[in-house]
Amino acid sequence: MAGSAIGLGNIWRFPYIVGEYGGGAFILLYILSTLIVSLPIFISEVTLGRRSKRSAYGSMSALRPGMKGCRTIGFFSVVIPLVILSYYSVVGGWSLDYLGKSLAAEFVREEPSVVSALFGTFISNPWAPMLMQLLFLGATAAVVAFGVKSGIEKFSKYSIPVLFVLIVVMCIYSISLPGASEGVRYLLKPDFSQLTPRSFAYALGQSFFSLSLGAGTIVTYGSYMRSNDNLVVTSAGTAVSDLLFAMLAGMAIMPAVFAAGIEPGAGPGLIFQTIPYIFSSMAVDAPVLGAAVSIIFFIVIVVAALTSSISLMEVGMAYLNERFGMKRWKGCILLFVICGFIGALCSLSFGPLAGVHIFGKGIFDFFDWLASNFFMLLLALVTTLFVGFSLRKSEVRDEITNGGTVNNKVFPVVYFLLKWVAPISIIAIFITNFIL
Numbered sequence: 001m002a003g004s005a006i007g008l009g010n011i012w013r014f015p016y017i018v019g020e021y022g023g024g025a026f027i028l029l030y031i032l033s034t035l036i037v038s039l040p041i042f043i044s045e046v047t048l049g050r051r052s053k054r055s056a057y058g059s060m061s062a063l064r065p066g067m068k069g070c071r072t073i074g075f076f077s078v079v080i081p082l083v084i085l086s087y088y089s090v091v092g093g094w095s096l097d098y099l100g101k102s103l104a105a106e107f108v109r110e111e112p113s114v115v116s117a118l119f120g121t122f123i124s125n126p127w128a129p130m131l132m133q134l135l136f137l138g139a140t141a142a143v144v145a146f147g148v149k150s151g152i153e154k155f156s157k158y159s160i161p162v163l164f165v166l167i168v169v170m171c172i173y174s175i176s177l178p179g180a181s182e183g184v185r186y187l188l189k190p191d192f193s194q195l196t197p198r199s200f201a202y203a204l205g206q207s208f209f210s211l212s213l214g215a216g217t218i219v220t221y222g223s224y225m226r227s228n229d230n231l232v233v234t235s236a237g238t239a240v241s242d243l244l245f246a247m248l249a250g251m252a253i254m255p256a257v258f259a260a261g262i263e264p265g266a267g268p269g270l271i272f273q274t275i276p277y278i279f280s281s282m283a284v285d286a287p288v289l290g291a292a293v294s295i296i297f298f299i300v301i302v303v304a305a306l307t308s309s310i311s312l313m314e315v316g317m318a319y320l321n322e323r324f325g326m327k328r329w330k331g332c333i334l335l336f337v338i339c340g341f342i343g344a345l346c347s348l349s350f351g352p353l354a355g356v357h358i359f360g361k362g363i364f365d366f367f368d369w370l371a372s373n374f375f376m377l378l379l380a381l382v383t384t385l386f387v388g389f390s391l392r393k394s395e396v397r398d399e400i401t402n403g404g405t406v407n408n409k410v411f412p413v414v415y416f417l418l419k420w421v422a423p424i425s426i427i428a429i430f431i432t433n434f435i436l
């Protein structure tokens with residue numbers, strides 16, 4: 001679950017969303033959303049998965065066979081992760097390309113300012129980013145086709161702690177850059193005037209994205225959990241490490257953004273302009289260190305991204321298998337073609353298709369918005385309502401407390417949050433965003 005949660009959402013998406021929607025004040029909203037709304041939803045999704053022992057597609061209909069709409073909801077919980085995977089693989093491709101650039105020592109050979117400008121040239125080129133996206137998606141499909149073997153699991157078990165250590169090193173370096181204190185202040189001193197009504201929706205959307213909620217992933221993973229695992233401890237542990245990782249990534253990136261003189265609201269390219277800048281300035285004193293750290297950093301980003309993209313594709317794979325009995329390799333080819341096509345459009349939206357706008361957004365931004373600020377919220381809402389109102393309280397208690405053996409004290413709090421606070425917060429976000 002931590003492998004699914006920790007990924008590009010923390011390293012790539014969190015910093016630029018913070019930069020666009022209100023800095024330190026946004027971070028407070030984000031922490032609050034995670035603890036009060038997202039964590040209870042996480043627990044609901046795990047409950048749903050473990051109780052039904054089915055993937056996201058079949059879980060609700062397995063628990064409430066006669067209930068109308070369960071299949072439709074199940075179907076949506078398969079489509080949403082595939083939409084996310086499509087644009088996620090674009091960023092995965094960027095990371096792969098930057099790994100290549102690190103291996104070629106491009107960042108240490110050039111001036112910091114030249115290095116941060118490379119990104120714009122790279123993504124506006126139609127071919128390179130698209131090929132890298134397909135490569136990343138192909139790697140994902142290959143792993144999913146062979147089954148998620150102990151190799152990748154073991155690798156992520158080691159890579160996540162390494163990533164933690166590296167990000168701390170990057171924080172220290174980034175904070176020590178000249179001009180960085182402005183960035184630290186930006187993160188830690190909340191300025192509430194920077195918040196807009198949109199900030200609330202984006203805070204919740206970001207915390208859902210980062211915890212892989214509202215997209216069938218956690219339900220599917222929950223179904224693999226053992227009956228004696230402690231559901232609350234596991235969920236809270238995942239949420240806290242995910243939060244911590246996001247904060248560290250913010251601390252590694254924002255000070256460097258200010259030191260490099262880049263706009264914090266620069267959008268999805270933010271880390272690709274900033275991180276190489278850090279390596280390039282590191283290389284002025286220590287070229288070998290700069291080159292080595294940049295290689296390790298991008299390897300770990302690619303691996304973190306892969307463990308998340310695998311969890312996204314697995315939801316679709318489980319569906320094709322459960323519903324049509326499709327073989328894994330066939331299913332993976334199909335998913336590769338679908339996501340590859342949508343992903344290619346997303347990739348081209350930074351180059352030749354830059355002029356195409358849907359509801360005022362570029363194609364990439366549109367899919368991201370549609371998934372994380374609309375469909376994920378909707379699916380999470382339906383899930384909490386199902387667990388809160390369609391399942392009996394005794395069933396939920398039985399699952400969360402492992403038949404009354406653990407978590408008896410926290411259960412009432414968790415249940416109240418998931419039954420009332422979570423759905424009401426999501427509805428409030430919908431109203432402010434779409435009606436007012």
Ligand code: TRP
Binds near residue numbers: 005009084215
């Ligand atoms: N949470 C992952 C990240 O932070 C991405 C991810 C995996 C995801 N599965 C998901 C996002 C399901 C939304 C829904 O990078």
